[in-house]
Amino acid sequence: MNRLLAILTAGLLGLAPAKTAGAAPKGTVYFFLGSLCPCTDAHKHSIMELMSLAPKKGVKLVAVFPNKGEAVELVEHFFKGIAFKLPYIIDSTNRLVKKFGAKKTPEVFLVNEKGKIVYSGPIDDSVENLGRVKNAFLKNAVLELASGRPVSLPRAEGSGCWIVRNK
C-alpha cells in the first residue's frame, strides 16, 4: 500500500526524471534521506540553495527514502519539519539503494545525462549545523556538470545514519 502511495505521489509530483517531458536534464541528484535521521538538518541550507540553483542549470533533484518502514506519512512529516519539500520516491524494494550502493542518509548521487555517477557522498561538509560550509561538494559538482566540465571531486566522505534495508 505504501509503495503504491509512493508511486502515486511520485507520479503526481512529476517524477521519473529521465522520462519527463521537455528538454532532457543535464543530470539528476538523488538525495538518499531518512525520515527519522537527524543528519539532514545540518545540510538544509545547501539543499534549499540547490533547489533554487539546480533547475536553472538543468539538473533535477529527487529524494529517495530507502529505509525499512518508511511510509508516505512519515516522509510528509519529515518535509514539514525541515520546511522544504522535494519530489520523492520511497524505495521500498531497495532497488535504488542497490543500484547506487548507498550506505547512509543523507548521501547524494549526481548522475549525468548518460546515467553515469559523477559525484557521490555528502551534500557539503557542514556536519555541525552551524551554517559553516567550507566545501559545498554537491553544489560544486552540479555547477561543473552544468558547465560541461568534468567533476573535480567525484567522491567525498561524510557522516550519517545507517540505511536499514528491507530484507
Next chain:
Amino acid sequence: MKRFFLRAEALAMGLLFIALLFTLAGCGGSASGDDTKNMVYGSPESKMSMEPASGPLFEGAALSIAPEVKPVPNATEHRVRIDVSHSEVLVNDTIKFVGWVFGGTYPGPVLHVRQGDKVYFKMTNRSNETVGISPPSPHSIDFHAAMVNPKDKYREVIPGATIEFEWTANYAGVYMYHCGSPAILQHMIYGMVGMTIVEPKDGYPTKVDREYALFQSELYLARLKSGMYVTDMATAKKKEPLFVCFNGRPFRHVGEPLRAKAGERIRLYVLNAGPCGTSSFHVVGTLFDRVWMEGNPRNEMRGVATVMLPSSGAAVVEFVVPEKGIYTFVDHEFADVEAGAAGLIDASGDAVAAK
C-alpha cells in the same frame, strides 16, 4: 558654621569611602580568583574505539533515576557509563513514541558528584542494536558541568562505537547534559537529555529532610493519520510543545506525588532542559527560603515565590513544608501547566515532631 559643614561633609565622604571599601572587599572576595584556584581545566584526549557494549545501559554508583537523588558516593573519582539507545518512550498509558535516550531512560540518569571530583565517563552508541526501531545514527554527549574541549570530548560517536573521556567538576551546581549532534534540537526532542548535580565541596549550608530531582522538559510530538506519535520538528521550531513534563511524563507527579511531612525542610534540584522554553518554577503554598541559582551557594536568594529558569538553566530551591497538606508545584507559565508541567508534594500525613 561654614567650618562645621565642611567637617560634616568630610566626615560623610570619609564614611562613604569606608563603606565603598567594605563593599568592594565583599564583592572582591566572592568574585575574586579564589574560587578558580583549584580548578582543573581540560583533560587528556578522549579515546574512541569500536569496543562493543553489553549489559545494562547505565552503570555507576553516582547515577540514579529522578526524582531519586542518591547520595554522592564516598569517593573523589567516579566511573560512569551511560550508553545511548533507541527505544520507545512512554508518555502515558496511550501515547508512546520512538525516542533516543541516555541510559535507556527519559530523561537520562542523574549524575551526582561533588565539586572537585573527577568523572571517568564512557558511552557506547548502541543505536545499532535496534535497527527495527529507528535507523542507527551518530550521537554525542555534552556535559554542561565540564570544562573541556568540545571538539574532542563531545565529538560524534558512530553506531557501535565507544567514547571515553574524563572531566573534573569544577563548579558546584545543577547542570544539563544532552546530545550535541546535529540537528541538536532533533536529538533533544527525541529525549537525549539528562541532569548532573555537583554538590559543593563542603555540602550545601543547610540540612534537609528530603531531596528530589525535578527535570522539566518539553515534548514536541505529532499524531500521524495512522495514530502513531512521532517527534515533530515543525512545532519544536515554533516552540509549541504538546507536553511539558517533570521527570519525563506530563503530570507524572500528580499520580506519583513526592512525599514529605509538615515541618520538614525540602530541597529540590530543579533543571529546565527546554529545549525551547523557559520555566517559572513555583510551589503553591510556600516560599523558597533559599534559592541557589544554577545550584551554586554563592548565588543565593531568599523569600522567593517563583524562580525563572532559562532553557538549560537550573536552581536548587529549599523550603519548609508549613503545615499538613498537598502542595502543587508548577511551571507558573500556565500554558505549560495545561501541557503537563505540574506535580504534587503530598504532606498530608503526620507532621514531624517540632525541632
